[in-house]
Structure formats: structure tokens, C-alpha cells
Amino acid sequence: xxxxxxxxxxxxxxxxxxxxxxxxxxxxxxxxxxxxxxxxxxxxxxxxxxxxxxxxxxxxxxxxxxxxxxxxxxxxxxxxxxxxxxxxxxxxxxxxxxxxxxxxxxxxxxxxxxxxxxxxxxxxxxxxxxxxxxxxxxxxxxxxxxxxxxxxxxxxxxxxxxxxxxxxxxxxxxxxxxxxxxxxxxxxxxxxxxxxxxxxxxxxxxxxxxxxxxxxxxxxxxxxxxxxxxxxxxxxxxxxxxxxxxxxxxxxxxxxxxxxxxxxxxxxxxxxxxxxxxxxxxxxxxxxxxxxxxxxxxxxxxxxxxxxxxxxxxxxxx
Amino acid sequence: xxxxxxxxxxxxxxxxxxxxxxxxxxxxxxxxxxxxxxxxxxxxxxxxxxxxxxxxxxxxxxxxxxxxxxxxxxxxxxxxxxxxxxxxxxxxxxxxxxxxxxxxxxxxxxxxxxxxxxxxxxxxxxxxxxxxxxxxxxxxxxxxxxxxxxxxxxxxxxxxxxxxxxxxxxxxxxxxxxxxxxxxxxxxxxxxxxxxxxxxxxxxxxxxxxxxxxxxxxxxxxxxxxxxxxxxxxxxxxxxxxxxxxxxxxxxxxxxxxxxxxxxxxxxxxxxxxxxxxxxxxxxxxxxxxxxxxxxxxxxxxxxxxxxxxxxxxxxxxxxxxxxxxxxxxxxxxxxxxxxxxxxxxxxxxxxxxxxxxxxxxxxxxxxxxxxxxxxxxxxxxxxx
Numbered sequence: 001x002x003x004x005x006x007x008x009x010x011x012x013x014x015x016x017x018x019x020x021x022x023x024x025x026x027x028x029x030x031x032x033x034x035x036x037x038x039x040x041x042x043x044x045x046x047x048x049x050x051x052x053x054x055x056x057x058x059x060x061x062x063x064x065x066x067x068x069x070x071x072x073x074x075x076x077x078x079x080x081x082x083x084x085x086x087x088x089x090x091x092x093x094x095x096x097x098x099x100x101x102x103x104x105x106x107x108x109x110x111x112x113x114x115x116x117x118x119x120x121x122x123x124x125x126x127x128x129x130x131x132x133x134x135x136x137x138x139x140x141x142x143x144x145x146x147x148x149x150x151x152x153x154x155x156x157x158x159x160x161x162x163x164x165x166x167x168x169x170x171x172x173x174x175x176x177x178x179x180x181x182x183x184x185x186x187x188x189x190x191x192x193x194x195x196x197x198x199x200x201x202x203x204x205x206x207x208x209x210x211x212x213x214x215x216x217x218x219x220x221x222x223x224x225x226x227x228x229x230x231x232x233x234x235x236x237x238x239x240x241x242x243x244x245x246x247x248x249x250x251x252x253x254x255x256x257x258x259x260x261x262x263x264x265x266x267x268x269x270x271x272x273x274x275x276x277x278x279x280x281x282x283x284x285x286x287x288x289x290x291x292x293x294x295x296x297x298x299x300x301x302x303x304x305x306x307x308x309x310x311x312x313x314x315x316x317x318x
Numbered sequence: 319x320x321x322x323x324x325x326x327x328x329x330x331x332x333x334x335x336x337x338x339x340x341x342x343x344x345x346x347x348x349x350x351x352x353x354x355x356x357x358x359x360x361x362x363x364x365x366x367x368x369x370x371x372x373x374x375x376x377x378x379x380x381x382x383x384x385x386x387x388x389x390x391x392x393x394x395x396x397x398x399x400x401x402x403x404x405x406x407x408x409x410x411x412x413x414x415x416x417x418x419x420x421x422x423x424x425x426x427x428x429x430x431x432x433x434x435x436x437x438x439x440x441x442x443x444x445x446x447x448x449x450x451x452x453x454x455x456x457x458x459x460x461x462x463x464x465x466x467x468x469x470x471x472x473x474x475x476x477x478x479x480x481x482x483x484x485x486x487x488x489x490x491x492x493x494x495x496x497x498x499x500x501x502x503x504x505x506x507x508x509x510x511x512x513x514x515x516x517x518x519x520x521x522x523x524x525x526x527x528x529x530x531x532x533x534x535x536x537x538x539x540x541x542x543x544x545x546x547x548x549x550x551x552x553x554x555x556x557x558x559x560x561x562x563x564x565x566x567x568x569x570x571x572x573x574x575x576x577x578x579x580x581x582x583x584x585x586x587x588x589x590x591x592x593x594x595x596x597x598x599x600x601x602x603x604x605x606x607x608x609x610x611x612x613x614x615x616x617x618x619x620x621x622x623x624x625x626x627x628x629x630x631x632x633x634x635x636x637x638x639x640x641x642x643x644x645x646x647x648x649x650x651x652x653x654x655x656x657x658x659x660x661x662x663x664x665x666x667x668x669x670x671x672x673x674x675x676x677x678x679x680x681x682x683x684x685x686x687x688x689x690x691x692x693x694x695x696x697x698x699x700x701x702x703x
Contacts, residue, residue: 204455
């Protein structure tokens, strides 16, 4: 019991630190892609104290709640986003048999908590009493919830191939071959998952919830100070959780050559996936909502369904 | 103003639609344009542009300053192509007062104007990227690369004129700064550099499927609508009407220069994008032709101006127009013979082009609003003056 508390404390602390430094990494990578330098002056070398400065600034800023906002939901939104994104880490196996919550149904649990964060975003968009935020909340209902379906179907493929819904079971099933290396089935599932994760994690080209140039800052337009910081942290925690999940179910999670501990392998794989997400995010423009929906219902969903059937046939046969 | 006030409350009460105030503080309205959108879901039902947030009374100010003091004032109108504004003014005064401009001076004016056209189009491409991609996505990347090229042009203009932006190169009767051999060589190098960067910029915009999806068939302006509203410039040429003031009513050196007028017939945002990209190329070949064919001689035909208020222009009325990066920029000048204009009316291309928005936006989505606005390239300083 005490061990579980200690482990969850360590996982939380490490995850939040990584989240803070993901913002720094993202700014650096984006700057390099754009022929800039990025944060440089706060902390030598290369502005490594910038995340700390950002957090301090956001904490001391005035916390504003609009008079016309629904106070309960308005305050609940950011908390829900952060908590649900962080809860997902509990199910990620860090080494053989080591996870905060090693549950036989950890994959569905993870997805359930990840979806809770959408509820937080919706609460924020709805309760802000702002039209841009409202439009963002409506987009969430139309778009992100529909992207959940192919995402879950894509994650069913590793579950089918491993024959279990437990994340540690899925990792152990990849001892011979990563699921990402399974010809066609695994790669299709990975691709589908990444596309849907862009929509879920609100990243360009599917960042329609935030859509800075259309809806300004959309669902978090009325937030400031620490609540905005929570959204910000929640978004990155969500991205980190997604990347870690992809590393776990497609790239063998903590598996790797022996002398290096499994956690390091997991972090490394997640980091590579995060860099891929950054690369996509900072190179592509945003699609329109009707195009995003058409892509989902007419392409992703049928392909995901066919892929699940293929994976089922493969696992039954083999 | 004659326009009934459009308030959000009225729209929601009377029409039962969601009224969305887009602007004047909005990242994609290119300054302080305000659009009152009537939305049904995310579809725009009606759109009313509301302008005037950047009105600075330039036309009235014209009646209070002497002729020789006015050219720099107009450079602040369309602040992305300052030279075009003062050029139209100088042309108007020169026509009314029958002031001859030396041939080299005319070439030099066109030279600076063309470089600024390229710089302006680069800003347009970058901000179109921002509109389509947002500040937290690939749009910024395109924006940064466009501004890198523009920065080189501004550095060059600084070396040529001492100012990066409001070059103040046009004077009544000629041009203020001359081109020496070293700067001419710099111009050649710069043209090569910008031309080399164009495929890269195109790869980030026109070549990507998302960009094509977002612009193709969006904001189609039929030719008759374009003519009825008075659309000019690349926006008109994107609708298949190859009208260009430089070609159809040549001023300055344009009559002697090889000028190609690119046009497209589709009339959508993508066509306007393609026209502007080709215009960058056309302008690059123009500056090369100007450097190659720059005649010798003076650049200014009048005596040095000691007292600007001494300059008098005979009574009369004249209209002079230039092709600014946004379209036909005209100045209608009425003089009563004094040291100041009696009245000056500016025909601003952004103002006329923006009128088409009311017809384009309905039926589209909120995301199309920013794509269409971005493809029209309005400059609010030019709209409101």
C-alpha cells in the first residue's frame, strides 16, 4: 500500500517535470523548424529555466472568473483535464510487473480516463459563456468524440494480437516483435492511432478545438492565471500520456536491451513519438471541420474496422 | 454613415441566429476589421463588415498640409506597400501641374515599388499561412520563412533609402534616392535569393494537400460580381479579368518595361494565391529589367525644395492611379490653385476589395471566413485611411 503511494508520487512528480520540460522542448523544436532560436535568456544555457519562469508567471497572475460564467463548471474544467490526463499514467507499466495500477483491464481504463479530459474541455467551453468557447465545445462534441471511435478500434488491434486488455500483458506479448512491426496490421493501427491522437490531443492539423486563427483560443479564451496553466499542463500531460501509450502498445514499452533500465527505454520511445508529433504539428496547416469529419467517417473508421477484422483473423489463425 | 448599426443583441433577438463579433480584436482579421457574423451552427448565414476602427482622417489632413509635405503622410495608409500610396499622389500632382519626371527617376520609382510589391506579397503569404494554420501550427512556420525573405528586402531598402519601410522615395517631380553600382549588384543577388526561396515557400503552402483543400473552391468571386463591386488587383485577376493599371494605363516607367500580367479564371482563394505567387516572379523579372535598363541622367526635375509651402498647383481636377499590391490605388485631387489641395479622395483598393466579403462569406464555415479574408489581403490602414 505504502509502496503504491510512493510509486504514484514518483510517477506524478516525474510526469509533471517532464510535462514542464515538454513545453520547453516544443518551443525549441518549433524554433528550429522555423529558423529561430527559441527561449534563450532565462537560464543558461538555452533558457532551461523558462518553464519555471512560465509557471511562476502564471501562478502570480490574476485569476479571473467571468461574472456570467457557470462558476462550478468553470472551475471544474481545468482540474478535470489535468487529473484525467495524469490518471492515465497509473496504468502504464514501467518495468516487468511494475505499474501504479496493474489491472487486467488497464487499456480500457486508460482510455476512459483520457476521455474524461474531454469532459473537462467541454465543461470549460460551455461554462465560459463566451461564443468562441461555445463553438469550440460544439466542435468537441462533433469532432473529437467521433475520433474516439477509430482510435479505440486502432488500440483493439494490439489487444487482439496480444490476446489481453492489460497493458503489461500487451507489452510482454511484444517480446518477440513490436506490434508496430507487424506487416500492414500493426502499421495501419499505429498510423490510425497517431492521426486520432492529433485530434484528441488538439494538435495541428486537427487542432480544431483551439483553432487559434478562427476561434481565438476557443475553450480556454476566458481562462487566465493558474487555471490556464492547468489547461496548458493538462494538454501536455495528455500528449505525453498518448505518446507513452503508443510507445507501450506499439513499440514494446519498457522492453529494450538489458543494461539500460526499462523506464529509460519507455521515456526514450515516448520522446521520439513526441518529436514526431511536434514535427507534424509545426509543419501542417489546419483542416476545416467538415473535412476533418469526412476524413474520420469515410476513411479512418472503415479502415480501422477492416484492420480490426484483419487483426482478428490473424490472431485466430495464428 | 448611412449603415444601420448592427448589434449582437439585435441579430440574436430578430433573427434567432448566433451573432459572432469577429474582431476588431481578432488574430485573423488583419488588423481592426470587425465582422458581425450571423451563424447557424458553424455556417455563416450573413456577414456584415464593420469598418472605421483605424480611421485617421488622412483625406481631411490633406487639406491642411502643403503639397510637398503630403507624400510621406500617404505612405502610412497602406502600410505594407508605402511607395504605392505616395506614388499615386505624386503622379496626380505632376499631371495637374505638368511637372516632367526624368526618365531615370521614373525607373527608380518603379524599382522601389516593385521590391515593395514583393515584400508585401510575402507578408500576405505569411499571414495567409497564419490564417489557415494558426499561431500554434504549421502556419507560423510558413510565416517565419516568408518573413525571413522579406527581411532581406527590407535590409536592401534600408541600404538604398535609409528606411526599411516607409521609404519616402517618391517626390513630386522625381525620386529621392539613386541606385549606385554596389546597390545594383545587391539587388541582383537579392532577386536571385528570393527566387531561390520561392519553391520552398510554395512547398509549404500551395503544394500541400491541406492548403489546397482549404483554398480550392473557397470564396469564389465570379467575374461579374468582381466588376460590380469594383474589385481590383490580384483579386480581380484571380477571377479571370487580366486588368492591371501598369499594363492598361501605364505610368512611370511601366510603358517601357516588359510586364507580364498573370491571371487565373477559377476565382477562388487558390486562384488568388497562384496569381500573387506569379506576381512575385513577375516583379522579380521587372526589377532585373530595371537594373539592366536603368538610363543615365538626373532623378529629380525640380529645384531643391527650400520652402514646401511655396509650391503651388494650378486649379483643376485630376485622377491618377497606380497598381498597388492590392489593386488600383487612385488619388482624385482637386486644386483651387493654392499651396494646399482643396480636396483629395483616395480610392483604396483594400476598401473596394473588402466590399465583396458580404457576398462571399454566407454559406461558408467560420474557418472559411479567415481563409477568404486572408486571400483578399486587406490592409486596414488602407481600408479606413
